[in-house]
Amino acid sequence: MKIEAIRHQAGSVVARSTLIYDGATAERRPLLLVSSNWLGMTYESTQRAAKLAGSKYIVLLADMYGEGKAAATSAEIVDRANALRADVAERRRRMAAALEALISASQERGIGDLSCKAAVGFCFGGGNVLELARDGADLSAAICVHGDLSTNQPANAGDIKASVFVLHGAADPVVTKAARDAFEGEMTAAGAKWQMMTFGKALHSFSEEETNVPGISQFEPGIATQTYKMIDDYLAGALAGLL
Structure with a gap:
């Protein structure tokens, strides 16, 4: 698996995103933009992105904080993530720039199918993808x-x-059922094609081993395995124009 640093302008910061792809596969593959949780560009987020890439996708793990940073303290994590949550325009600019960096890098290397593009995000990164x-x-x-x-x-x-x-946890105390209901209303009013899978009893961050916080977030191995299978199936259907 090839892992390359990609420097690019992203809104107000210079990002150091990570391009990940199987160099042994010659055929052009769909492009997949991946956005991590609020910890930033960590080892764990890179491993998840590589798992998603496999031999099927050209992945760019988007750097949202600039210079490939990973948050070091709880206060730093909250400050960085909340600043972008409050500034939706900047949040969208950074994600759009990451998508453009993925397109450019794939084009330069002759490895990507530029007609097939998708994005996956986890926790804070899921919000980035939705924006x-x-x-x-x-x-x-x-x-x-x-x-x-x-x-x-x-x-x-x-x-x-x-x-x-x-994909969401029914018992998630961070993003509650009221937020899910409001989101469903927004998607319906916007005329979007959307689906939601809710896992009973699951808390926040059920697919991430490193983010356990008692009563708030809990890794669930079985649900995590199911989640990755559902991501793979959904991507295949959407990229084929079936969803």
């Missing part, structure tokens, strides 16, 4: 895994081109 979709990005699919669902700039009718898939 990219709300902004009208040219994506076949936007997948949000236990992510932010709320926004202060909801989509208008016709804004969303991507087919949207949300």
Whole structure:
């Protein structure tokens, strides 16, 4: 698996995103933009992105904080993530720039099928992916895994081109059922193609081993395995124009 640093401008920061692909596969593959949880560019997020890439996709793990940073303290994590949550325009600019960096890098290397593009995000990254979709990005699919669902700039009718898939924990105390209901209303009003899978009793971050916090987030191995299978199936269907 090839892992390359890609420097690019992303809104107000210079990003150091990570391009990941199987160099032994000669055929052009769909492009998959991946956005990590609020910890940033960590070892764990890179491993998840590589797992998603496999031999099927050209992946770019998007650097949202600049210079490939990973948050070091709880206060730093909250400050960085909340600053972008509050500034939706900047959040969308950084995601759009990451998508453009993925397209450019794939084109330069002759490895990507530029007609097939999708995005997957986890937690904070799931919210990033949804903001990219709300902004009208040219994506076949936007997948949000236990992510932010709320926004202060909801989509208008016709804004969303991507087919949207949300996987969420029914007992998530971070993004509650009220937020899920509001999101469903937003997607329906916008005329989006969307689906939501809710896992009973699951808390926040059920697919991430490193983010356990008692009563808030809990890794669930079985649900995590199912989640990756569902991501793979949904991507295949959306990229084939079936969803």
